[in-house]
Amino acid sequence: MSKYFSIGEMSKLHKISIQTLRYYDEIGLFKPIYVDKKSNYRYYSIEQFSKLDVVKYLKYLGMPLKEIKDKLEENNEEILKLLNNKIDVVDSKxxxxxxxxxVLNTKKETIETGLKVDDIGKIFKKHIPRRSILSMEYEDGFSIEEKMELSRRKIANILEENVSVFYGGVGGLVSMEKVKSNQKVIYENSFVTIERDLFNKENQKSIKTIPTGDFICIKYKGSYCENYKYFKQLIDYIEYKRIQVEDYMYEIPIIDPLSTNNKDELITEIQVLVKKREIDLRCLV
Known part of the structure; x- marks a missing residue:
């Protein structure tokens, strides 16, 4: 009986437990070629090695055992079709x-950059490529603090659903005209910069775009509650220089509450987009 391998030998050769081989036998997935009627010992042949390899491979791909059993009874074309489908799934993953x-590298680089900043309170210009943002409007019937927190929680839920993690970085959209008329910062909504392709079609309805262009910016350090003076500083500069800008101002966290528990260590950047027709006509910073 040298051409046969015992279940123990089969287990060692294929790195698979004896219990698993017995279970495969019970469900008819992979049966021994010979069973001794007296001892009830199971024996396998070399010709069965490749079949067990296929079982292990398809199981590695995440296929249920029942489906593996069905596929083993099909022809090579069906197996090829299956492999192509699995390759598509792997490519997608x-x-x-x-x-x-x-996303995570961007978050890491943002924090690393924030830890090295030496231009707090200074106004500067920079070019920023187009960005996709997940935006959430505020609900009525709540205080501004409650509206902001509820909006941030909804954003976090969508991120956790699509990206498996809430990585922070929630910013705020502010109208320049409202800041000037009310002499305080009033947020229109909350948003977070995202990778559009990570989101399903339903959630993509909430995704908007910040266009590419030159932005006039200022960074500030500390609590968001003390940000009005920096908004005013930026607005005063823009008006003094007579720079034509869009109304909306973007408040972008660099070091956010998920990165530090100390409010004094928070670093935030305010950005306002220069109108395209004015980019080359004004002497910016």
Whole structure:
């Protein structure tokens, strides 16, 4: 009986437990080629090795055992079709993981940059590529603090649903005209910069775009409650220089509450987009 392998030998050769081989036998997925009627010992042949390899491979791909059993009874074309489908699934997962890695790297780089900033309170210009943002409007019937917190929680829920993690970085949209007329910061909504392709079609309805362009910016350090003076400083500068800008101002966290428990260490950047027709006509910073 040298051409046969005992269940123990089969277990060692294929790195699979004896209990698993017995279970495969019970459900008819992978049966021994010979069973001794007296001892009830199971024996396998070399010809069965490749079949067990296929079982292990398809199980590695995440296929249920019942489906594996059905596929083993089909022809090679069906197996090829299955492999192509699994490759598509893997490619999709790789793309998703690459996007998540990009999101996390961006967060990491933002924090690293924030820790090195030496231009707090200084006004500067920079060019920023187009950004996708997940925006959430405020609900009526709440105080401004409650509206902001509720909006941030809804954003976090969508992020956790699509990206599996809430990575912070929630910013606020502010109208320059309302800041000037009310002499305080009034948020229109909350948003977070995202990778659009990570989100399902339903949630993509909440995704908007900040266009590419030159932005006049200022960074401030500390609590958001003390941000009015920096908004005013930026607005006064823009009016003094007669720079034509869009009305909306974007408040972007660099070091946010998820990165530090100390409000004094928070770093935030206020950005306002220069109108395109004025980019080359004004002497900016």
């Amino acid at each position: 790789i793309k998703e993981l690459e996007l998540i890695k990009k």
